[in-house]
Amino acid sequence: MKELKYCPNCGKETLSYVNNRKWSCSECGLSLYNNVAAAVGLVAIIKKNNRDHILLVKRGKMPRKGFLAVPGGFVDPGESAEEAAVRECHEEIGMTPKSITYLTSATNNYQYKDIDYVTCDIFFKATFEESDGDRLLSQLKAEDSNEIQGFELHPLEKSEDIDKIPLAFKSAVVALNSMFK
Numbered sequence: 001m002k003e004l005k006y007c008p009n010c011g012k013e014t015l016s017y018v019n020n021r022k023w024s025c026s027e028c029g030l031s032l033y034n035n036v037a038a039a040v041g042l043v044a045i046i047k048k049n050n051r052d053h054i055l056l057v058k059r060g061k062m063p064r065k066g067f068l069a070v071p072g073g074f075v076d077p078g079e080s081a082e083e084a085a086v087r088e089c090h091e092e093i094g095m096t097p098k099s100i101t102y103l104t105s106a107t108n109n110y111q112y113k114d115i116d117y118v119t120c121d122i123f124f125k126a127t128f129e130e131s132d133g134d135r136l137l138s139q140l141k142a143e144d145s146n147e148i149q150g151f152e153l154h155p156l157e158k159s160e161d162i163d164k165i166p167l168a169f170k171s172a173v174v175a176l177n178s179m180f181k
């Protein structure tokens, strides 16, 4: 965790991080909470060669650059989890899901520029109009190609398959495991 020292309210060098959740100023009493952030992820099972595959994006940015994630991201202020899921899906793979249904939630740590954000990741099962894996892959396009390096389908027919996938975040491991319970 990056040490923030200067209070954004009184400007003195009297800020400390307490109880693993807030910055507190001993001079003016300011409390700045590092609250849990809400994020969403879409679990899309797609058929390829008649086998179930999971649709993943390759991360183009830190944290966990080069690792795989389910499409998703942070919930914006004023947005519902469902709205965030549809928006992130459109931004990251250029596609609007045909349906989304709640799957599970899991905690995650997201380290960005030396600050550890604790998130509550909310996962939805998603379907698309196009159900053929290869055809779907050929239609995908990220809004920002620096953020998303590419798209992959990995076999997912039993829980042991999850270990073979270089997933970026532990919450996705929990979400994929929940499919087999």
Ligand SMILES: [Zn+2]
Pocket (backbone or CB within 6 Å): 007, 008, 009, 010, 011, 012, 014, 025, 026, 027, 028, 029, 030
């Ligand atoms: Zn202060």
